[in-house]
Amino acid sequence: MKLNVNGVSHDVEADPATPLLYVLRNDLKLNGAKFGCGLGQCGACTVMVDGQAIFSCLTPAMLVEGRQVKTVEGLGTIDEPGPMQTAFIEEQAAQCGYCIAGMMMRAQALLEAKPDAGDADIRQALEPNLCRCGTHMRILRAVARARDLMRSKSASMPAAAGRAS
Amino acid sequence: MNAPDFPDLSRRGFLVGTGALLVSFTVPALAQQAAPAAPAPAPAPAKTSPLPGSLADTPSLDAWIRVDADGSITVFTGKAELGQGTKTSLRQIAAEELEVEPAAIRLITADTALTPNEGYTAGSQTIQNSGTAIRFASAQVRQILVAKASDKLGVPVDQLKAQDGKIVGPNGASAGYGELVAADFLHVDAAADTRLKAPETYHAIGKPFARVDIPAKVTGGEAFVQDMRLPGMVHARVVRPPSYSAKLTGFEEAAVKAMPGVVAVIHDGDFLAVVAKQEFQAVKAMRAMAVTAKWQERAALPDQDQIPPFLEKSVAEIGTVTSVGADSAPGAKTLEAQFTRAYQMHGSIGPSSAVAMVDNGLTTVWTHTQGVYPDRKAIAEMLGVLPEKVRCIHTEGSGCYGHNGADDAAADAALIAQALPGTPVRVQWMRGQEHLWEPYGPAMLTKASATLDADGNIVNWHYDLWSNNHGTRPGSAGSLIAGRLMARHFPPDPAKLQISPLGNGDRNAIPLYDVPNQRVNWHFVADMPVRVSALRGLGAYCNVFSIESFMDELALAANADRVEYRLRHLKDPRAKKVIEVAAEKFGWSNDPMPEGRGRGLAFAKYKNHAAYLAIALEADVDRDSGAIVLSHVVCAVDCGEAVAPDSIVNQTEGGILQSLSWTLYEAVHFNDTRILSPDWSAYPILRFSAVPDSVAVHVVDNPGSPYLGVAEAAQGPTAGAIANAFRHATGKRIHDLPYTRERVKAVLGV
């Protein structure tokens, strides 16, 4: 299978029916997407495919061949965090942090589709994702902050916006 | 975070190592201090021992701090990072007394080969115990360094001070920590008196430091045990029985063994597991095995709609939690009420996981347990080896909120790994396994009765609670699922009624309110048909819910303002303070509100010796849909000296939202044989659409005063405040947790 993840294309030796989540975590060694329920109920495994948020735990890898997969690793690095990551760090929006990458990817998909998403849009978009630590208030603040960062970035330097989206 | 970073660093390693400064106390006679006998509501245990915090149990400084010849500082804690920001807070504390930046401190957390035994990371005691120990140890090391520098530089001690990893004196005299420890001695007796820095000189404590673990967690760094990838690692999945007491009557090993990638099928009594090269192969093998496995089940669970009677008839023993003054007192009015709480889940978002490897006789387990030492003991017993043959290394997991599946997953991994020596084995539970097998927070029944005098003041208070033990942690092998399932069938530890100042089912059962005559009893239920253990707050959640609901009823009976009524019954100024702050920031008043809207307040001093916390909130009740919507929540918390204020706020916000979810939605469902809540469909929790508009947490700082545990302090008061806002909005009281829509509709009628 050929998979394009975070702009890099990979040849993967795996049963095409393997859920994308396991391919990302084990074959590509990406930690971002987490196993939470494997049932589409919690969003811990959320990644983006062609700009839309999906549950990687229930998405057979074969379905995303030839499409653009993006994980939290694709939003920036620890030394050069992207706007979404910067926002979560600045808001200290994590407790255990297990749900966070999934939250960020769903939020990223929202903001790429709707750069001026309002607070109500953000709440509604995040509905499929669960957080058990109760970090919700900070997550909401962080996503709103990411929205503003992306706006100002895309206003000032389009290049950065390009990376962010 | 990953243990393999420092395999060489062992205790022996630096006992013989030269150039390391080692300071040791002589162990005082009273190393172990037992819990004071009931009923006395004793002060915090820390105060009862001559050495502060965990130093009481582990007095030698070298167990806590190591300074190397290159000046690098390593701090050891027996506590674990559970998402509460400990790694950051403890660095701040050590850095404060050692006069370096927190970033300069290397922190090593719970590892049976390296760190002190601090029991469990639980009960919000990390900062209180480990923090205190590290604080004093660090201060002591600083003093010793100053003394060494004084000899080396020939400058009197009082002219020297520690600064950025150096001891500096007048006209440029200075010596780095490294140079000082290079001196040729290995032991220094500790000075008896250790002076701590004065709050006004702090550079680290109470200052905002970004949590060290967050950047990795938002960029896909390896942050959790679930993320560990050791060379040659294989993936295991357990196949659990359909119910607690089910017995395995048959399964098709060959068919499953033949599946692609499967390297082993583990079968030991009723314990079944599959191991495969790739994770999804293991999942598929597990599913296939689940289909072929046949079980014999037995109806052994109580009627979930009759829990109070079940608890009442299963009482094994009655313990006195407190008994003050007379048994009764004359008064104008006596009120009574009964409250209940359902079995509730930890429900970590990431199912429990562990990695284990057997390497010539030593079983190493990377686990998100709350207690590496007790877990090691239980696992060793299960494997039939000496504790020294097991090493447990704490590695972060998904948020735990108490005793969840961590120890059991560690045991699963350890047991499975025995079949594959030299191969690292990674186990992760499936969602259903976590939901069905984790030990739940016990169901509870409480009954309160109080007598008011003519002025409405409380003159007599009786409170009885019915509950299981809230702590069935390892323990012994019988506390582990694998231990119970395997052919040797280790029996669960017998449940014992234990009444201590820490509290268990009786945590916060004694009201902080000032009442001359009090009787509080725990009707101890030993029988545990539903697996239970410690869930964040233990009994405090239901006890504070009950007491605070009842206090509102008393205030109403006394026609008093509900805030004034509480203040009136409190002596402790810090208790009053948090209530006043919460009420004031919330804008407490008795102005009428629109129909269906109400305000509520609740307060507790966690465990009666930890953080003071008050919550005021506003709720809207839609009587036709039964929905309760919280608009804004205001909280005031005093946990002594605030080491890391933002992490206090973060944990408190989290506690409030988690308790909101417990309080409005959560109850484990079961029939007479099986648990019926295998996933988030059947056991729904808070989603974003029900998150309040605002949650404001105000930290009442007390620089210089002792640390008080805070992580669990919000659970009870949140439930109380919701209950009281509901009562205020509707004129009706719901006595049973959770406040489901069905209950709301039933109570309000049409």
Add this chain to the structure above:
Amino acid sequence: MKRFWMSVVVIVVVLGAGFFAYAWKPAIDPVEPPQRSSFDQSLIEKGAVLASVGNCTSCHTRPGDKSFAGGLAVPTPFGTIYSTNITPDPETGIGRWSQTAFTRAMREGVDRAGNHLYPAFPYDHFTLVSDEDNSALYAYLMTRQPVTKRPPANELPFPLNVRLVLAGWKLLFFDRGAYQNIASESAEWNRGAYLVNGLGHCGACHTPRNMLGAEKKGSHLAGGEAEGWTAFALDANSPAPVPWTRDSLFDYLRQGWHTDHGVANGPMGEVTGNLGRLADADISAMATYVASQMGEPSPQRTAKAQEIRTKLSADAGAVPIPVSASASAETPAGRGAVIFQAACATCHDGSRLPPFGGIDFHLSSAVNAPGPQNVINTVLFGLPAASGRQSAVMPGFAATLRDEQVTDLLAYLREAFAGQPAWPDAADRLTATRNGKYQVSVRPSDGIERGPDNVGAQDK
């Protein structure tokens, strides 16, 4: 010649005047909003139950808002109609309506001021409601929490925005009058008919409609449409692979799901949830009536049902791989089989019990139905989780599956589980559903009334 024209004019005028006389309805005087004390509590409680049968809250509550405050957009083929505020708010609600005005609205579809109401408010059914029940409903609604809120104006083209037109519509399609018992049928049957055809207005979704949006005479419960979902036939043409029985209908209406039929989805989730307040006796009356409309299943259907049962017990939780589906990537069904195995089987292999586990598609009415719409809706949008409520949850695959992958999957489902050829119109309907030409309401299937926290719904 002149005389002729005169008479034509006269006739036209007379007819016009006659129609106007028929069409014109007087306003009914406003009243002071009645006090709760003016109603008997038992009457209010009776009204609550009836309101739940009428499913009032679903149309008159916007997700996230207060119950009965209205403002929910109801898409119709003619334009968008916004539900009204039926709380007793004097200005924006029905606070100033008298009992007479309320009963007239139910019986004749005319508001207090005398305006004709759009049949989106199903007075063609509510007209059957008895006076006693109307006074109970009135008592219930007048004792709700008043909410001040004006719904947006309806979005209808001329001439439909002229309410007088509705009088013509009524003239053509509306039979006014309370329910009359049918002597030849049992009391239970009559009770069921009264609830199903009256307040329950099942036909509003389950009966096909004509060009002008009226239920087709002679096609009672023959299958219709609701908010983008197919409302299956409740007569002899029911697509249920295992025929409905009085008992399975009872269980389904009572709990919102049934082992042989799965979970109530789309708008039906609300209906079953609302019936929660209804007494078993009434539910069973409804079941009895609907069962009588379906009649005895044909021997073939019964035989087929038996086959399915045997097969399911044989599979015992294993994923059924039908013989007919060659797993070759050459045929659509073959490609669909691979997708099914990878994406659907985990939940739909029967290993997790209903209502929370996925249904085995041998039992699915949707897969066996003449049209693909409900399967398309479910594959694309899934079942959103209900907030803080137990509910079946299924992820939507809209973002994951490309169009041809969806049609392949549908082809497989049809062949493997219904033993029938692919739906010919699958591709077109898929496109229309994806690009929003065909609008679908997605709701949590938590089997509850549309409560204020059900933000999972997308009412577009």
